[in-house]
Amino acid sequence: MMKYDYGNGENENWIVAEEVFSTKHLGKAESILSLGNGYMGLRSVTEESYLNEQRNLLVNGTFNNFSEEEVPELPNIADITNIDFKIDGERFSLEFGETKKYIRYLNLKEAELVREIDWVSPDQKQLSFKFRRFVSLEDLHLIGLQIEVTNKGEQVDISFESGIDAQLTNTGSQHFHEGEKRIYDKKFLESIQTTTESNIDIVVLTAHDLKVNNESLFIEPKMEIARRKMTVNYDLTLNQGDSLVIDKTSMVYTSRDNEWEGESYSLSEMRKLALSNLKANSEKGYDANFNEHKKAWETKVWNAYNFRLKTDQSFDLLASRFAIYHLTVMVPAHSDKMGIGAKALSGEGYRGHSFWDTEIFILPFFTFFNPEIAKSLLKYRYHGLIGAKQKALDNDYQGAMYPWEAAYPSDGEVTPVWGAVDIVTGEQTKIWSGFIEQHITADIAFAVYQYYSATGDEAFMNQYGYEIIFETAKFWSSRLEWNDEKKLYEINGVIGPDEYKEHINNNAFTNYMAHFNLSLAIEYHDSLQANNEDLLSELNERTSITAAMDDLKTAKEKLYLPKPDKESLVIPQDDTYLLKKEIDLSKYKNADTVGKLFDDYNLDQVNQMQISKQADVLVLLYLMDQTHHEMSKELKQANFDYYEPRTTHDSSLSLSTHAIIASDIKNKTLAYDLYSKAIQIDLGPNMLSSDPGVHAASIGGIWQIILFGFAGVRVKNTKLTVNPSLPEEWNELGFVFQWKNKAVQIDITKSEFTVTPLDNQQITFECEGKTYTSNEAITI
Structure with a gap:
């Protein structure tokens, strides 16, 4: 159920919201709450997985033919939004337990997607979640995600799996070769995808930064690389009142970008630049990157048109x-x-x-x-x-x-x-x-x-x-x-x-x-x-x-x-x-x-x-x-x-x-x-x-x-x-x-x-x- 009067104060008439979550109506919110910057578009799928969801990360201009019998289409590139949580070993899903509070909204002024949930697990563990996401208008290659999990009850073991998933297709058509995958320093994940017919290289990278109670925390993850997919897995324990914040920073580059068109293109050079920028943006963190993005919207759009x-x-x-x-x-x-x-x-x-x-x-x-x-x-x-x-x-x-x-x-x-x-x-x-x-x-x-x-x-x-x-x-x-x-x-x-x-x-x-x-x-x-x-x-x-x-x-x-x-x-x-x-x-x-x-x-x-x-x-x-x-x-x-x-x-x-x-x-x-x-x-x-x-x-x-x-x-x-x-x-x-x-x-x-x-x-x-x-x- 959509809600269009959720915003108040300075956000009045700036908020498009979903106030009731239903697995029967996933597509509506995924589309109208979608994020983008013209270079790429990110469909607003939830972090946890549901049947009939449609995960899409589309980069403009990267068309490919699956076969001679089909026409070119924008390929669905590797997903970086899926983060699966386990609470005391059981998968977090709004189909289980009790959801006491739910709101998901797109702030049009700031171009940020936010989801807030108060949830009680089937084992009566009480947790609140706040998910934030943006696709930067300041740096067209940048996607920022942040998840805050707060334990409101007794001690809980929490784990999550996150990474880069290139197993996605366009309704069955796979547009990419297997590609190279690598994890640098147990933190920086890199996936290389190349389209099967148009030969466009796409580099997708992601990194995670963790804090507990505002203190930076390094946990050595369990790393996995499988066919067209790689993940890192983190395990930790939250006591009552503890708050875990995960910043997930992702970058996308393609050989069809303006700076890589022509004879000067080099995949190795593009990878170096992409990795360097991932490290820099990861160090800055979600809030700093988001503020630059928000400022770009203010100056380039809302102030310019003065509607x-x-x-x-x-x-x-x-x-x-x-x-x-x-x-x-x-x-x-x-x-x-x-x-x-x-x-x-x-x-x-x-x-x-x-x-x-x-x-x-x-x-x-x-x-x-x-x-x-x-x-x-x-x-x-x-x-x-x-x-x-x-x-x-x-x-x-x-x-x-x-x-x-x-x-x-x-x-x-x-x-x-x-x-x-x-x-x-x-x-x-x-x-x-x-x-x-x-x-x-x-x-x-x-x-x-x-x-x-x-x-x-x-x-x-x-x-x-x-x-x-x-x-x-x-x-x-x-x-x-x-x-x-x-x-x-x-x-x-x-x-x-x-x-x-x-x-x-x-x-x-x-x-x-x-x-x-x-x-x-x-x-x-x-x-x-x-x-x-x-x-x-x-x-x-x-x-x-x-x-x-x-x-x-x-x-x-x-x-x-x-x-x-x-x-x-x-x-x-x-x-x-x-x-x-x-x-x-x-x-x-x-x-x-x-x-x-x-x-x-x-x-x-x-x-x-x-x-x-x-x-x-x-x-x-x-x-x-x-x-x-x-x-x-x-x-x-x-x-x-x-x-x-x-x-x-x-x-x-x-x-x-x-x-x-x-x-x-x-x-x-x-x-x-x-x-x-x-x-x-x-x-x-x-x-x-x-x-x-x-x-x-x-x-x-x-x-x-x-x-x-x-x-x-x-x-x-x-x-x-x-x-x-x-x-x-x-x-x-x-x-x-x-x-x-x-x-x-x-x-x-x-x-x-x-x-x-x-x-x-x-x-x-x-x-x-x-x-x-x-x-x-x-x-x-």
Whole structure:
């Protein structure tokens, strides 16, 4: 059972807690309480073992293929969290004895996991436990654990086994060779793992430091090395009132770290550095290492964003902070060759692959709050041009055709081919996304446009951005199909954002986004031709974009764009959606579990109904509204009213777009209701919702609702617009965002809002069609 009002005083609305432990619902807390720093993610499994637990330590970018029949995935590296205690020879477990007090919580402000237990053993021994854990934001390689055990009763013999366990798999797939194991000075444990196919070396080290009643204690451990595992075992006796404190310090390094990439890499040198740093951090101890980590969170995150919210709905404040926390721990800020997985680094769901989730739902937060990270995420896509070009070539297209699922940039398409069971035929369902869900190519181009519009980062465009835009536009010009009867180009046989419609023709989202991609390439090319011929010449050597211009312009002019119905204003989602039969969706929209629809129908049947998995036309309106297209309130209203009743929201990506459109049409009540549902995707009462990992795109979507919906901060045709629509439940909202390399503070109340350019820098923005320019605070 989760508890969201546990924090008080300075920790009020900073604590996500579990107040009742249940072995039936391990996954929820393991995921939403997970720790990380973008370099690695540690699932919050308890120290003692339970059936059905899922131990995960995932390091970004370390993808490996188990076999040729499978796709790359982030391997589950050696576990350092498992510590098994024995009390008078009997295993400590909350399934035995009596638990008199239990609380486990994640302090979002300090990014520390804490678990406190008062426990009586089956033999009536009384003990209290306090477990603490963090993954450092200051030193990306460092994991700290601390356990304090206090004897509250008669004398007790206590022992514990701890070490490095590399026997873990990814649901049965073992991604590592046996590897070398060693224990130095009976204290420092070192495990070398090398992936079986990608040949990535991973060094995992750990050390233990013991104190009894605040006095350092050295006990010679019993050392054991077994297959893919090594442990140290300690035995001691605690009298009544005695307190044992164990600091367990661990370090993780890989040959994919920035400092080890290239010809200078040496495994022996990496091992030396890792061991040296382990010794130094072990000597410092948990508290000193944690304080540095806590300071990093304060300066790099909470002070930088300066998020403020006044509301009687305290859960909203907690959920907004929860989103910032997870956005921080999921992003690989240290490397531009790594993306964000659909489950971030909190679990094995989707194998650590990146989707359009990043560009459309997650990246906007960083574009407006931490542009350097946004740039790094876009450079990941630039590095991915290698695989995207190969995918285009393999499909007889030109330019760059981005993979639906991406792993390491050079891996190309990594979407699995086969999925869940077909309830009608009993066969495995084919996953078509990797073949025909092609809108991601234009989504990435849009993200480049949005980043450039918000930052004005010419250097990025010169080195990376223009090439992405040109190569993706070339793909679309080669992908279009000529309809000789209509004298127009079409895009047939695709999947749009609504994945309940496969092999459809002229998906409105795909067609409009492709048209935007083509238009952007033409605009950028013509601008460079007029203003920077040297750069264009350099880009031509790589892209031959000038030679492709005639094709791009013809494609843009002749591409079919589904138009709104003149009377209803409804844009057809595709050629046949509006002709399909309708059914009552109330049973499925109100279901406790996602995908309830497929208990009654298979995908082929759903394909013939007016049922959408998620926003499709609405996400088109939301994105196109940020370009030169004018998407009126009436157009948004009409399409919202038509498509929302037909949308199950089975995708966690869906609610945020609907909430933003609801804000745009000034339906504050509905917008807030959708926001309230969005924040419960991970934090709600459903104890099974997050078992495979958190919903990374939904977490990004929470902040899209706040930033683009409630605060109304938006790019509009490369200009900044601010049109707040604060829900009635909120009294004040404020934060600091970035625009054109300038820090801007916005403060919103029910009656007015103030835009303040910090450091006395001039800012220009539009509100309700009127332009404001100032280097001082402007109140409207």
